[in-house]
Amino acid sequence: MRLARRLAALFVTSGLLAGACSAPSAGPAAPSDGTFVIGLGSEFDTLSPVMGYAPDGGSLIYEGLMSRGTDLSLTPAVAAAPPTVSADGLTVSFTLRDGLRFHDGRPVTGADVEYTYEAVLDGANNSPIRGDYAAIEKVDAPDPRTVVFTLAHPYAPLAQRATLGIVPAGDPLTGDRPVGSGPYRFVSRTPGDKIVLEANRDYRTGPPALARLVLAFAEDDNVRATRMSAGEFDAAILPPKAAARFEGQPGVTVHKVPSADYRGIMFPLGRPVTGDRTVRRALGLAVDRQAMVDVVLAGAGAPAFGPVSPDTTWHNPAVTGAPAGDPEAARRLLQEGGWIPGEDGVRVKDGVRAAFTLMYPAGDSLRKELALAVASDARAIGVDVRLAGLDWDAIEPRMSTDALIMGYGSPYDPDYVNYELFHSSYARRGFFNPGGYDDPEVDRLLETGRRSGDPAVRRQAYLDFQKIVHDEEVWTYLVFLKHVYVVRGAYEGVRPGVDAHEHATGGLFRDIHTWKPAA
Amino acid sequence: MRPAPDTGGTLPAPDRGRPGLGPTAPGTPPGPETGPESGGVKRAAPGTRPPRRPSDGLGRAIARLVAWRAAFAAPLLLAVTAGMFALAKASPFDPVRQYLGDRAVVTDPVVAERIRANWGLDRPVLEQYATWLGNLLRGDLGDSRSLHLPVGQVIAERLPWTLLATSAAIVLMLAGSLVAGTVAARRRGSLLDRLITGGALANEAAPVFWLGLLAISVFSVRLGWLPAGGLTDAASATVEFGDLAAHMVLPVTVLAVSQSSWLVLYVRESVVGVLREDFVTGARARGLRERTVLVRHALRSALLPFLTLLGARIPELVTGAILVETVFSWPGVASASVQAALAVDFPLLAALTLLGTLAVVGGNLLADIAYTIADPRVRTLGVG
Numbered sequence: 033m034r035l036a037r038r039l040a041a042l043f044v045t046s047g048l049l050a051g052a053c054s055a056p057s058a059g060p061a062a063p064s065d066g067t068f069v070i071g072l073g074s075e076f077d078t079l080s081p082v083m084g085y086a087p088d089g090g091s092l093i094y095e096g097l098m099s100r101g102t103d104l105s106l107t108p109a110v111a112a113a114p115p116t117v118s119a120d121g122l123t124v125s126f127t128l129r130d131g132l133r134f135h136d137g138r139p140v141t142g143a144d145v146e147y148t149y150e151a152v153l154d155g156a157n158n159s160p161i162r163g164d165y166a167a168i169e170k171v172d173a174p175d176p177r178t179v180v181f182t183l184a185h186p187y188a189p190l191a192q193r194a195t196l197g198i199v200p201a202g203d204p205l206t207g208d209r210p211v212g213s214g215p216y217r218f219v220s221r222t223p224g225d226k227i228v229l230e231a232n233r234d235y236r237t238g239p240p241a242l243a244r245l246v247l248a249f250a251e252d253d254n255v256r257a258t259r260m261s262a263g264e265f266d267a268a269i270l271p272p273k274a275a276a277r278f279e280g281q282p283g284v285t286v287h288k289v290p291s292a293d294y295r296g297i298m299f300p301l302g303r304p305v306t307g308d309r310t311v312r313r314a315l316g317l318a319v320d321r322q323a324m325v326d327v328v329l330a331g332a333g334a335p336a337f338g339p340v341s342p343d344t345t346w347h348n349p350a351v352t353g354a355p356a357g358d359p360e361a362a363r364r365l366l367q368e369g370g371w372i373p374g375e376d377g378v379r380v381k382d383g384v385r386a387a388f389t390l391m392y393p394a395g396d397s398l399r400k401e402l403a404l405a406v407a408s409d410a411r412a413i414g415v416d417v418r419l420a421g422l423d424w425d426a427i428e429p430r431m432s433t434d435a436l437i438m439g440y441g442s443p444y445d446p447d448y449v450n451y452e453l454f455h456s457s458y459a460r461r462g463f464f465n466p467g468g469y470d471d472p473e474v475d476r477l478l479e480t481g482r483r484s485g486d487p488a489v490r491r492q493a494y495l496d497f498q499k500i501v502h503d504e505e506v507w508t509y510l511v512f513l514k515h516v517y518v519v520r521g522a523y524e525g526v527r528p529g530v531d532a533h534e535h536a537t538g539g540l541f542r543d544i545h546t547w548k549p550a551a
Numbered sequence: 552m553r554p555a556p557d558t559g560g561t562l563p564a565p566d567r568g569r570p571g572l573g574p575t576a577p578g579t580p581p582g583p584e585t586g587p588e589s590g591g592v593k594r595a596a597p598g599t600r601p602p603r604r605p606s607d608g609l610g611r612a613i614a615r616l617v618a619w620r621a622a623f624a625a626p627l628l629l630a631v632t633a634g635m636f637a638l639a640k641a642s643p644f645d646p647v648r649q650y651l652g653d654r655a656v657v658t659d660p661v662v663a664e665r666i667r668a669n670w671g672l673d674r675p676v677l678e679q680y681a682t683w684l685g686n687l688l689r690g691d692l693g694d695s696r697s698l699h700l701p702v703g704q705v706i707a708e709r710l711p712w713t714l715l716a717t718s719a720a721i722v723l724m725l726a727g728s729l730v731a732g733t734v735a736a737r738r739r740g741s742l743l744d745r746l747i748t749g750g751a752l753a754n755e756a757a758p759v760f761w762l763g764l765l766a767i768s769v770f771s772v773r774l775g776w777l778p779a780g781g782l783t784d785a786a787s788a789t790v791e792f793g794d795l796a797a798h799m800v801l802p803v804t805v806l807a808v809s810q811s812s813w814l815v816l817y818v819r820e821s822v823v824g825v826l827r828e829d830f831v832t833g834a835r836a837r838g839l840r841e842r843t844v845l846v847r848h849a850l851r852s853a854l855l856p857f858l859t860l861l862g863a864r865i866p867e868l869v870t871g872a873i874l875v876e877t878v879f880s881w882p883g884v885a886s887a888s889v890q891a892a893l894a895v896d897f898p899l900l901a902a903l904t905l906l907g908t909l910a911v912v913g914g915n916l917l918a919d920i921a922y923t924i925a926d927p928r929v930r931t932l933g934v935g
Contacts, residue, residue, distance in 0.1 A: 077652055078699040084654060158666045160651050163659030206700050223698065223708070224882045224890075225781050424655070425643055440657070449657060462660035534653060 066243035070541060071256045071268035075224065075249040080207025081197035082151040084160040088444060090538030092229060092245070092545070094197025094212030097126050097145065097179070102529030102543065104344065104443055106191055110140055110198050110213065112177075114191065121186030121485050126194070128177045134200050135217040135232060142173025147201035149181075157205060165193060186483040188490060189445040215240050215545030225249065231545075240545035260518055267519040267541070272332035275516040283521065288332050288514040289540055291531035292341035292443035295402055296509040297390065298436045301467040305388045306435055308381075310369035311415065312505035317362040318413045319406055322355040324511050328401045332516050336509035338498045339441065339450055343530045346446045346491070348498040362413045371414070379414040387416035389434040394421035399437040402510055406437075431466035438463075441512070443530040446494040451478050454501060469506050515539055522550035612923050620916045624909070631908050632901055636680050639897050646672065649894040650696045670696075683901065693898035697890060702902045706884055710906075712782065713883030716803055717872050723807035724814065725861075731811075732818025733850055739823055747815060755812035759871045763805045763878035770801060777801050780880035802879040806871050810864060817860055821853030828852070855925060862918020866911050 078085050081094050089100045099109035108114060111126040118124075132140040149171045152159045167187035172180045181190065200211055210218045215237075216229035226248040231240040248265065250256045257274040259265050270278075278284045297315070299306040306312065321335035334342070338351035371379035371386055379386040390406060392399040400421060407417040420434070427436060442448040452458045455478050456470040474497060481493040501507070515531045517540045525546040531539040647667050648655045655663075671679050686693060692702035735747040754762075771779035778798050825831060826849050834844045869885070876886035884903055891899040 077697075080699070083699055155665045156669060158650075158669055160654045160658055160662070160666075162665075163662040166659070206704075208700055208704065222782055222882055224880060224886065423643070424648060425645055438656070452657075452659070462658075462663070463656040464660075 066241075067246060068242045068244065068266045068544075069246040069248055069264065071248050071250055071260055071265035073249070073251060073253070073256065073269055075251075076227075078207045079210040079218070079221070079227070080205050081199060081212075082148060082157065082159055082205050083207060085197070085207060086538055087161050087164065087193075087196045088442075088532060088534070088538055089195040090542040091197050091212070091214060092216045092541075093210050093214045093218055094199070095214045096196050096198060097128075097194040098191055100195055100444070100542075102527040104530060106195075110145070111194070115194070117485055121188075121483065122183045124181040124183065124190050126179045126181075128179065129236070130177065132213055132236060133234065134213050135211050136200075138200055139176075140198060140213050141176040141201075142179045143176070144198050144201045145179045146171045146173040148196065148198050151199075151205060152196070161196075165196075186485065188482060188484060189447045192445045192448075216245055219244075235545065237545075241548040242544060245544070260520075263520070266521060267517060269539075270516050270518055272330035272514075272516050275518050276330065278518045285519050287517050287519070287526075287528055287540065289517065289528040289531050290334065290341070290343045291513050291515050291533070291539075292344065292441040293439065293513045293515075293531065293533040294336045294339065294341075294441040294509055295399060295437060295439045295511055295513070296336065296339075296507045297406065298431070298438040298507055299467050300431065300433050300435060301469055301506070303388065303433060304384050305386055306467075308369070309504060310365060310371065311386060312508065314362040314365045314369075314371075314413060315406075315410055315415060316353070316505045316508045317365065318357055318359045318415075319409045319508065319510065320355075320357040321510055322357075324402060324405050325355075328398065328405065329511060329513065332514040333511045334514070336512045338502050338509055339453070339507070340446055340494070340498055341441065341443055341512055341530060344443050346494050348495040348502075351498045351502045357409065359409070359413050366413060366415075373414050377411075377414055378416045385416065386414060387418065389418045389420050390437065391420045391422055391427050391430065391434050392437040393427065394423055399439070403437050406508075406510070428463070431463070432460055432468065436466075437510075438507075440533065442532050444532065446497075447478075447482050450497070451482060454478060454497070454506065467506070471500065471504070474500055517541075523547045524550050609924065613920050616919055616923065617916065620912060624912050627912065628905060628908055631904060632684070633680065635901060635904050636676075636683070636897070639895055639900065640676055642895050644893075644895045646670070646696060646895040646897065649896070683898075687901075692902045695891070695896055695899040697894035697896040697899065698887075702898050705887060705899060706902060706906065709882060709884045709887055712881060713872060713876070713885055716799065716806065716876070716881060716883060717868060719799065719803045720806035720810070720872075721868070723803060724811045727807060728811045728814035728818055729850070732815045733822055733845065735815070735819045736822035736826065737845060744819075748819065751812040751815040754808060757809070759805070759809040759874040760878050762809050763802075763875055766801050766805050767878070780878075782882055802875050802881050805879075806868075806875045809871050809875075810868055813864065814857070814860065818853065818857065821857065822849050825849040825853045855922065858918050858921045858925065862915040865914030868914075869907050869910055 076085055077083070079093065081087060081091065081096075085091060086094070089096060095109045097109065097111040098106045098114075100106055106114070108129070110128055110132060112129045113127060115124045115126045126145070128140065128142060128145070134140060134144075149165065149168060151157055152162055152165050153168060153171075155162065167183050167185060167190065169182045169184045172182070174180065183190070197212055197214070203211060208221070212218075213232075215232055215235045217232045219228040219230050221227045226246055229245040229247070231243045233239045248259075250259060253271050253274045256265070256268050257270055257277065260268040260270070261277065272288075275286050278286050299312055301307050316337075325331065325333040325335060335353075335355040337353045338348070340347045340351075342349075366379055366386070369381070371381045374380040374385065390403050392403045394400075403419050403421075407419055410417040422430075440449050440453065449464075452464040454465065454469055454471075454474050456465075456472075456475050458464040459468045459470055460466060477493045477497040477500070481490050481497065484490050484493070519526070519540075525543070525548055526540065527543065528540055529542070647663050647670075650666065651658050651663065667673055671682060674682075683693070692706075694700065695702050695705050698705055731747050731751075735744040738744050767779045770777045777800050779801075780798075782795065782798055822845075826845075828849075830852075831844060831849055834848050835841075839848075872883070873885040873888060875881065876883045877889050880886070884906065888900060888903040888907075890896070891903060
């Protein structure tokens with residue numbers, strides 16, 4: 033159930049804020065003692081990067097070899113410069129910044145980097161993110177300022193993965209007394225309630241202006257909205273509908289930040305109806321994505337036609353369509369493909385009814401509403417979609433036979449997740465490719481993208497890959513979510529970027545250490 | 552001489568160490584065992600030593616009581632953990648998926664299988680249980696899967712908050728029930744009595760979580776007098792007394808009120824019974840003030856069964872604490888057990904269940920020891 037609740041919380045979308053339009057006379061603005069309270073929807077499972085805390089950056093407490101700006105570009109953090117990669121792509125070396133220290137005064141050395149990555153890779157540690165670092169064969173620190181990664185195969189996104197926070201060598205992996213080298217140091221944690229951080233005065237780019245941060249957890253969206261309007265929170269992540277009441281309030285800014293977090297239909301490709309490309313393409317034409325954005329997402333979203341967000345540079349502009357759908361074209365396609373309307377209005381071909389089951393996780397109201405919209409749009413073109421709201425444990429064994437409303441998406445590197453979702457080596461394994469998609473050309477493109485050290489070659493590979501999965505309609509993509517953040521008071525330095533699926537402090541608050549109260 | 556209140560017949564009394572019945576087994580026959588004529592006591596204490604003077608017997612009686620209870624606790628704990636293990640196995644939730652949380656759908660199946668193997672979830676059930684039991688005997692409670700911390704540490708961090716809230720609730724419950732029950736007995740049949748008795752009955756019927764939500768709705772949302780939950784204000788970094796006290800008011804009061812109905816009714820019936828006794832009539836006849844009669848004579852005498860009752864109420868207090876902590880986001884062990892159950896976090900759930908069982912056994916033991924000290928008849932006749 034926890035999973036279900038948290039998946040529901042994911043569609044909490046969001047936005048941002050800050051530069052408020054009026055003087056902070058309305059409502060309590062930034063407290064004079066410099067404490068800034070952020071209301072978050074779900075508590076962190078752990079505060080150890082090794083165990084999966086904010087591996088893509090934005091942890092505030094930790095810093096990785098690299099860090100990511102709001103424009104998604106990588107800049108060196110613990111590392112002094114971008115890595116050097118050997119000609120065969122199998123050796124990646126980082127030189128560390130000089131004089132960097134952890135919050136407790138210990139110097140940050142190559143041994144700490146080695147310890148961090150090896151702890152992730154050690155199967156005995158049960159790290160949930162180990163699979164993301166599977167390309168790394170070993171990590172060496174020949175001297176305190178050098179780290180060398182030896183890879184099992186060339187892996188272009190390694191620098192993107194290097195945002196993983198570095199922990200001091202030998203520190204326990206429980207993360208209950210987290211020590212890092214990031215802009216904020218850990219003060220206290222009340223489980224189920226909040227985490228208190230204070231500014232790291234020795235931070236390499238200078239002390240953060242907001243001297244004290246409180247990350248308060250309130251799972252219920254309405255509770256969070258109430259506490260936000262009561263002035264208890266200075267900022268909060270809210271679902272679009274709960275954030276609506278803050279629109280236009282003086283001193284409060286609502287920001288809707290685009291994300292790469294999509295929802296779509298994952299098809300079982302080995303079945304008679306969903307295995308027919310004509311049916312899938314007709315469905316992709318028929319759905320009214322604009323209505324989903326306007327109604328289901330209350331405007332906080334964008335139509336999706338492929339797995340790569342149009343807000344990133346990797347997007348193929350040819351992968352697009354009519355936001356409001358084109359049911360007429362869909363009907364024509366089905367008719368030409370031999371799907372003829374039967375007596376009950378549902379099309380039939382060779383005695384097979386155009387009907388399939390669409391599952392969604394029962395606790396996730398966003399996916400439920402999307403599934404309802406899909407079923408109604410499908411009905412209009414003569415395709416019968418039966419809905420089934422199930423628990424994940426019931427969904428998993430059925431994924432190879434029934435369609436599922438699923439969500440993934442990362443803005444960082446197109447290799448992330450797409451390799452697993454579309455490569456034949458993951459066919460019918462776990463959640464990745466249960467439909468059994470298997471296309472040698474796509475396999476080749478994904479491998480090229482993963483291994484090539486040439487950005488132009490990678491780019492072309494991913495453009496071609498997007499075109500193929502769009503033409504084949506392997507998934508029907510529905511919407512990209514926008515994350516909604518509400519911030520009270522006027523701040524300089526608030527820069528919305530493109531969020532990932534996970535966005536607690538990785539979204540708008542990623543660089544809160546650069547925020548400054550506006551004069 | 553001890554009054555037999557009308558409600559006595561429906562109340563569980565602690566078992567005096569008879570094999571075959573748990574200390575809190577519902578339906579344990581009340582009454583006889585707490586009196587000098589108890590047949591059960593004889594079975595529990597078959598010794599044939601010569602009678603002793605009461606003062607000699609006290610230490611020995613308590614030692615015997617503790618030894619009996621300890622002998623009981625071992626098989627009881629074994630049965631409880633085995634039962635819970637079986638339930639956890641039957642749970643439809645997959646512990647690995649719960650552990651991975653949001654990441655379950657982006658985790659390579661190979662990684663998930665390795666975690667499953669590391670936890671021994673792919674081993675036969677009996678082997679898993681034996682392993683856990685062996686670790687427990689060595690003092691290793693394991694790591695909480697949902698909180699990513701050693702179980703011992705989770706309990707050490709949270710237990711003080713639970714003890715604080717429940718002990719405050721017990722004190723409030725005792726004081727409140729004594730006053731309300733005595734007042735109702737003194738004014739028996741009056742409007743006040745009807746109000747207290749009726750209120751107690753209605754309260755007994757109200758679920759704890761409903762009371763909690765009602766209190767939040769009235770005092771936090773509508774009136775805005777008290778915080779709705781948590782340990783301290785969101786913005787405070789340290790635990791300060793005033794802040795903590797404000798946050799304690801609602802959970803402690805709700806817990807105390809929800810557990811007090813039986814006590815109020817019991818005290819009322821006890822006092823009503825004692826007020827009819829000869830010695831009370833005698834005290835009145837000697838011209839003692841009514842207040843002295845009520846407090847020094849009647850209430851004191853009525854208190855003995857009260858101790859027994861308190862021990863028997865510990866299980867409900869534990870259950871109540873779970874609900875109250877959850878409703879008020881109180882970071883204690885009881886709310887952690889809900890989390891552990893939902894996440895199929897077996898190591899944490901097992902340790903917390905053990906803790907709850909021990910609280911019940913220990914609570915009963917304390918009540919009986921107190922009774923042994925308070926009532927010489929139990930000492931001399933019951934255990935000597």
